[in-house]
Amino acid sequence: MDTSSEAPVLALEVRDLRMRYGAKDVLAGVTFAAKRGEVLALLGPNGAGKTTTIEILEGFRLRSAGHVSVLGTDPVRGDEAWRARIGVVLQSWRDHRFWRVRELLAYLARFYAPFATAEVARPWDVDELIDVVGLSESAHAKIMALSGGQRRRLDVAIGIVGRPEVVFFDEPTAGFDPHARRDFHDLIHRLSDFEHTTILMTTHDLDEAEKIADRILVLDEGRIIADGTADQLARELTTAAEVHWTSGGQRHVHAVRQGDPSVFVRALLDENPDVTELEVRRASLEDTYMALVRRVESPGGGGPETSARTPEVQA
Amino acid sequence: MTTTIAFDTRRAAVWAGLSRGWIETRQNFTETAYVVGHAIPPLAFLAVLLFLRGKNVRGTDLALVSMMLPSFVGITIAFGGLSGPAVAMTTDREDGTLLRAKATPHGMVGYLIGKIVMFASTTLVGLLAVVIPGMAIVDDVILDARGWLQVALIFVVGMVATVPIGLALGSLMKSTAQAMLVPLACTVIMGVSGIAFPITVLPTWVQWMAQAFPIYWLGLGVRSAMLPAERAAFEIGQSWRTVEMFAVLGVWAVIGLLLAPILLRRMARRQSGSALAKVRERYMTKGY
Numbered sequence: 001m002d003t004s005s006e007a008p009v010l011a012l013e014v015r016d017l018r019m020r021y022g023a024k025d026v027l028a029g030v031t032f033a034a035k036r037g038e039v040l041a042l043l044g045p046n047g048a049g050k051t052t053t054i055e056i057l058e059g060f061r062l063r064s065a066g067h068v069s070v071l072g073t074d075p076v077r078g079d080e081a082w083r084a085r086i087g088v089v090l091q092s093w094r095d096h097r098f099w100r101v102r103e104l105l106a107y108l109a110r111f112y113a114p115f116a117t118a119e120v121a122r123p124w125d126v127d128e129l130i131d132v133v134g135l136s137e138s139a140h141a142k143i144m145a146l147s148g149g150q151r152r153r154l155d156v157a158i159g160i161v162g163r164p165e166v167v168f169f170d171e172p173t174a175g176f177d178p179h180a181r182r183d184f185h186d187l188i189h190r191l192s193d194f195e196h197t198t199i200l201m202t203t204h205d206l207d208e209a210e211k212i213a214d215r216i217l218v219l220d221e222g223r224i225i226a227d228g229t230a231d232q233l234a235r236e237l238t239t240a241a242e243v244h245w246t247s248g249g250q251r252h253v254h255a256v257r258q259g260d261p262s263v264f265v266r267a268l269l270d271e272n273p274d275v276t277e278l279e280v281r282r283a284s285l286e287d288t289y290m291a292l293v294r295r296v297e298s299p300g301g302g303g304p305e306t307s308a309r310t311p312e313v314q315a
Numbered sequence: 316m317t318t319t320i321a322f323d324t325r326r327a328a329v330w331a332g333l334s335r336g337w338i339e340t341r342q343n344f345t346e347t348a349y350v351v352g353h354a355i356p357p358l359a360f361l362a363v364l365l366f367l368r369g370k371n372v373r374g375t376d377l378a379l380v381s382m383m384l385p386s387f388v389g390i391t392i393a394f395g396g397l398s399g400p401a402v403a404m405t406t407d408r409e410d411g412t413l414l415r416a417k418a419t420p421h422g423m424v425g426y427l428i429g430k431i432v433m434f435a436s437t438t439l440v441g442l443l444a445v446v447i448p449g450m451a452i453v454d455d456v457i458l459d460a461r462g463w464l465q466v467a468l469i470f471v472v473g474m475v476a477t478v479p480i481g482l483a484l485g486s487l488m489k490s491t492a493q494a495m496l497v498p499l500a501c502t503v504i505m506g507v508s509g510i511a512f513p514i515t516v517l518p519t520w521v522q523w524m525a526q527a528f529p530i531y532w533l534g535l536g537v538r539s540a541m542l543p544a545e546r547a548a549f550e551i552g553q554s555w556r557t558v559e560m561f562a563v564l565g566v567w568a569v570i571g572l573l574l575a576p577i578l579l580r581r582m583a584r585r586q587s588g589s590a591l592a593k594v595r596e597r598y599m600t601k602g603y
Contacts, residue, residue, distance in 0.1 A: 051589050060417070060587035080324060084420040090588055093595050095411035098342045098349075107338065110331035111419050114323040158415070170588055 010069070011036045011166050011198035012057065017066035019052050019222070026052050028222035030066070034215075036165070037196040039188060041203055041213035045293045048219045050202040054168050057200065058088050071166055084115035084122070087164030087197075089172055092155050097144035101135055101154055102126060104143065105161055112162035122163045132190075133157040134183050148175040156184065160191065167191065169201035173208060181208070188212045206289050218289070234285045244279040247272050328421035328428075335425055336432025343437050353437060356394070357444040360387040364452045372513060377549060379511075381456050384449045385541040386510040389534030391445055392470055393505075395438025396477025397484070397529075398498035403430060404485025404582075405494040409594045414586045423583060427482075434481075435474050442470060456541045465540035473533050476564040479571025480529075486575075486582035490594075492603045504528050509535070513549045522551065529567050532560045 012034040019027035027049045034040050042050050055061040056068060059075035059082075068075060073082045096104050109123035116122040124132075130139050133153040138146060146154065152175055159167055173181050189212065191197040203209055209216050210230040218226040218233070226233050241261040243254045245268065256264050261280050269275055283291075343349045363383065370379045407413050407426075416422035446466070450458060458466070481497070488494040507521050508514065508531040514522055525531045538546070539555035547555050597603075 051592075055587050055589060058418075058587075080420040083418075084324075086418075088418040090411060090414060090418065091592065093411050093591065095407070095415060097410075098346050099338065103338060107331060107335055107425075108415075108419055108422075110334070111324075111328055111421055111425060114327045115420060162420070 009035060011038070011071060012040075012200060013067070013069040014053075014057070015067040017053070017056065017068060018064045019049070019056065019061075020064045025222055027056075027063075027066075030219070030222065030224055032217055032224055032227060034198050034200065036198055037192050039192050039199045039201075039212055039214045041201055041209035041216045042219055043203060043206065043209050043216055043289065044219035049222045050219055051170060053219065054170055054200065054202055058086065058168050059083070081115060084112055084162055085120075085165045087159040087162065087167035089155050089159035089167065089169045091170055091174070092151060094144070097142070099143050100140050101143060101146070102130060102139040104154075105129065105157055108158060109161050115162070120163050120165070123161050124163055126161070129157050129161060132187065134180075149177055149180045152176060153180065153183075156187065160197075163195070164197065166198045166200070169199065171203060172201055173203070173205065185212050206286050210285055216285075230285050234282060234288050240283045240287075242281045242283075243268070244277070244281065245275045246277040247275045251277075325421055325424060328424040332425035332428025333432060335429025336436070339429055339433040340436045343433065344440070353441060354444075356391065357441060357448075360391075360445050361448055361452065363387075364449055368452060372549070375549070377513075377546065378453070378455055380453045381542065382513070382538065382546075382549070383511065384445070384453045384456055385537040386508075386534040387445050387449070388442055388466065388537040388541075389469075389473075390505055390510065390530065391441045392438060392473040392533050392537075393477055393530045394498065394501055395434060395441060396474050397481040398501055399434050399438070400430065400478050400481030401485035401488065401497040402491065402494045403434075404482055405488050405491040408582065408586065409491055409591075409598075411591050413583065414588070414591055417583055417586050423579075427579075430482075431474075431478060434478055438474065439470065442466075455543070457543065458541055462540045466537060469533065469536040469540065472561065472564050472568070473529070473536075476529050476567040476571065479575035480567060483571060483574040483578045486578040490597075490603070501530065504530050509550075515549065515551060526551075526563070529564055532563045536560045536564075 010033050012032075014033065015031050017027050017030040018025065030049070030053060032040070042053065044050050052061065056063045057070055057075060059070075059078045062076065070078070071082065071085055075082075078086075099107075105126045109126055112123040127139075130136055133156055135150060135153050135157065138150055143151070143154065152172070156169075156172065159169070173184055176184060185208070188199060188201075192199060192214075201213075213230075215228060216226070216230060216233055217224050226236055228236060241256045243256060243261055243264060245252050254264065254268075265278070265280065269278075343353065360383075364380045364387075367379050367383070371377060372379050372382065413423075413426065416426035419425070446458070450456060484497050485494055488496070504525065507517060507525045508528070509525070514525060514531065517525075535550065535555065536557075538550075539557060539560075547553055550556070
């Protein structure tokens with residue numbers, strides 16, 4: 001039974017996924033898909049259902065309803081051969097604390113060796129992997145002696161030691177310093193570009209999602225409320241833009257809440273020939289996302305208060 | 316062809332499990348926290364033997380320590396097989412070790428084999444740490460080739476009779492704090508299992524209770540291996556009851572081997588990242 005040779009084009013397929021605890025709908029019809037090699041970021045405020053979604057896809061949680069397929073298999077029916085093609089990066093705590101880094105990776109690697117196929121050589125070479133995640137100097141250190149960031153690098157290494165075709169990351173960069181974060185982003189690019197690994201990660205960090213994800217899914221109250229690239233999302237979720245300019249020695253700002261800011265700019269230039277330093281700023285995805293979270297937290301609360309900002313006066 | 320692959324993958328997990336057993340055994344004898352934990356029971360047993368040397372069981376010519384030494388060996392087996400796995404099961408669940416096993420293909424197979432190897436080897440070392448110095452303290456115990464063989468057999472049967480039960484109990488316990496009930500219960504049962512005094516002095520109903528658990532039978536088995544035949548006079552029915560001993564331990568083994576896979580599977584099914592996060596939160600707020 002060689003499933004990898006007939007790998008479906010879609011690595012992940014989720015249709016109308018529902019999860020209900022008692023009377024509460026944690027997931028109320030989630031639908032999305034990922035092609036092989038795609039990097040998806042699942043974004044959303046706390047309690048939006050990110051972890052529930054990822055745990056259903058990992059096969060660690062039973063869903064209430066809906067269709068889920070990971071590498072062509074329903075996770076509920078996923079056998080050990082399927083498990084071998086999935087990587088799970090867990091949020092570790094203090095497991096295996098007396099083990100040494102290389103020792104634990106070499107131990108876990110052994111399980112994957114018989115699952116190697118003609119296309120996928122399993123597992124990773126342990127020393128190479130340690131080098132890739134930047135733990136060479138700690139290879140023989142006890143896990144309990146690692147710093148938080150090093151520990152997280154190890155978690156990532158454990159998640160990919162079997163050369164998975166799909167990797168699930170739950171908050172992968174929590175506790176990373178900027179350097180570790182950068183290394184992690186490079187690793188994600190390497191996995192998706194060279195290994196065609198499909199990646200689904202949850203994150204709170206928008207900036208990170210913008211940097212590494214091909215597509216961002218925004219999950220809120222158990223629904224996907226936006227699905228697209230960072231640019232698409234910024235356009236889709238808000239039409240707000242800010243126009244900044246200098247005239248009469250004063251710096252001005254005007255918020256365009258709706259529609260194309262060009263209309264305002266054209267009128268502005270026609271009426272004020274002394275306008276200099278003209279700038280049109282689209283709301284960043286960050287602004288958009290924060291606005292969204294705020295809107296969700298206070299229903300009917302309206303959009304972000306862009307006009308509340310005081311006009312800047314530049315020297 | 317499918318079965319060959321399944322066999323190969325499981326065999327890899329078995330080998331990985333053996334390597335896990337070796338790594339964890341080594342840790343048990345090099346990490347200070349573990350070493351202290353393993354050293355305390357044999358040291359306590361030997362201290363008791365030294366202290367009570369020369370005393371007889373009241374109203375008899377039976378040296379108290381010659382009865383106690385084999386009984387301590389029986390306790391070592393029972394504790395190693397019951398409380399070790401029960402506590403390890405909950406700590407490994409709470410620190411995420413089991414979730415990692417679950418995320419690995421055949422990872423639970425490797426994990427369990429590793430644990431069984433580790434419990435067997437640490438219990439065996441604990442046993443030798445009692446027997447060998449104990450023999451120097453206690454004069455009238457005999458341990459010839461036949462006796463050693465008998466102790467080895469009881470050790471193996473004892474492990475099979477207790478480890479699965481220990482794992483099953485550990486999967487039932489909700490937290491490590493709760494799992495500490497297992498060593499506690501073992502200690503209580505130990506008190507009435509004919510260790511420090513012949514069980515025959517106890518009321519009959521207590522004797523019956525003690526005989527329902529493996530601890531009494533493991534002690535009896537080791538006494539039969541290490542004491543002269545005439546010492547059987549101090550036991551229930553003036554006999555070593557070897558057949559009954561193996562029968563009771565066999566029943567416990569069957570119960571354990573039937574229950575453990577069901578309970579382990581049930582427990583493993585419930586493992587997930589969010590379940591682990593809840594445990595972590597509990598530790599952060601309550602501290603246990």
